[in-house]
Amino acid sequence: MSGTAAAHALDSYDPIDLATMLGPQEAAVRGTIRNFGVERVLPGVADWYERGELPESDLRALVKELGALGVLGMHLSGYGCAGMSAVEYGLTCLELEAVDSGLRSLVSVQGSLAMFAIWQHGSEEQKQRWLPALAAGDAIGCFGLTEPDAGSDPASMRTTARRDGSDWVLTGRKMWITNGSVADVAVVWARTDDGISGFVVPAGTPGFTAPPIKRKASLRASVTSELVLDDVRLPADAQLPEGRGLRAPLACLNEARYGILWGAMGAASACYRAALDYAGTRVQFGAPIASYQLTQAKLADMAVELAKGTLLALHLGRLKDAGRLQPAQVSLGKLTNVREALAICRSARTILGANGISFEYPVMRHANNLESVLTYEGTSEMHTLVLGQALTGHTAFRR
Incomplete structure (x- = not known):
């Protein structure tokens, strides 16, 4: 036996x-x-x-x-x-x-x-x-939807695209754009007379600039930028022909959110592993802290939530491959997995004590990054309401 x-x-x-x-x-x-x-x-x-x-x-x-x-x-x-x-x-x-x-x-x-x-x-x-x-990888792309005053409510975007002969002229600003200042091409969403539409904007187009955003406490190993569109003139064929209405960019966001619900479990796994290894070697009161009940309780709770989140991600992935994944299910996955990943990282930090804030270990870096992951591609509040609407049939987004 x-x-x-x-x-x-x-x-x-x-x-x-x-x-x-x-x-x-x-x-x-x-x-x-x-x-x-x-x-x-x-x-x-x-x-x-x-x-x-x-x-x-x-x-x-x-x-x-x-x-x-x-x-x-x-x-x-x-x-x-x-x-x-x-x-x-x-x-x-x-x-x-x-x-x-x-x-x-x-x-x-x-x-x-x-x-x-x-x-x-x-x-x-x-x-x-x-x-x-x-x-x-010969070119880098970015995606311009979020604005300084239009985050969770992209329908209120102020960036506009107006006709000038056969051309389009784009004016506005986008914020918190990953890859923006190094991108060779940007997909930018703007308001037209016929509603929201997407445009392909090559870098170097006159009037288009992408200054980097500095002084971040999260996602510091990532390029984050503002996109400034100052009467950017584009030919008619720069418009995405099927990218009309708010559903178009939201469909893109759903693809990204699916990746996030998996990715969050990767960050959580790295912190769990770091805490498990540290607990086995850190000696206090004459014994490894892994031998104490409170530390074991933390590690057990972390392992349970990591297991649940990973299994959920795999299940949603199987649904997606079968063509049955619904947007509300993606919201459910993003909501719970990022939330629990943050809890795992914070618990790991307590196991590492003061060493938990050192860059010699990955824990604080992951925890800080997840504070951004928690709110980008839809805040927890928005995903809660998406799920609530799917469960009840009632929308609670506007009052």
Whole structure:
């Protein structure tokens, strides 16, 4: 009996044995991305975070490598995209965010926002021009929806696009745009006489600038920018022909939110592992703190919530691959997984004590990053109301 128990001992890092639930291709994707993150990004990410700077040369090199791995727009088909499954994309987000939320954000914005918008709503000419370059990492994309006064309520956006002959002229500002100041192309949403519409804006277009946002306490190893559109003149074919109405950008956001509900579990897993390792080596009162009941209670609670969130992500991924995933289910996943990931990170910090705030460990970096993840791509309040409306049939967004 003891031999059997030893042969099947619980994996402290993965008590639900996630690997047994994955197919060979899914496991291979997960392993490849984990190795890339650990070997290529993890050694430098704490320094980037501490400096609050991800140099453009390093970022572009990373994007090229991610493109070579087939990660960029990996869940899309054609145009140089890998055409992988939703679960494979989710596992990729999990492993990327186990390194840093900024790394997962880079990939999410490139693939699930900029590329998805063009792939889903663009013309064939727009797809041919941009998607192969974005998939290969030869170009970087960003997505301009959020404004200084229009976050949770994008319908109130002030950026406008007016006709001038056959051209469009865009005027306005977008805020908190990942990849903005290094992007080669921006998908920008603006109000027209016929409603909200999307436009493809190449970097370097006169009147278009993207100053970086500095002095951040979160997502410091990520490029965040403002987009300024000062009478930006675009040809008629810059408009996304199928990108009309608010449903178009919201469909893109739903793709990104799906990646987030996986990614949050990656950040939580990194903090759980750090706390588990630390508790086994930190000696107080003559014994490792892992031997004390209160520490074990914290670790057990963290393991339980991590298991629940990971299983939920996998279930939603299977639904997405089957074509049955609903937007409210994505909201449910994003709401609970980010919330519990934050709780796991905070509990891990208490186990590490003062060392928990040191960049020698990943815990505070992940916790700070998750404070942004909690509110971007829809705040907890908004996802609560999305879920509430789906459950009751009553909307509570406006009064």
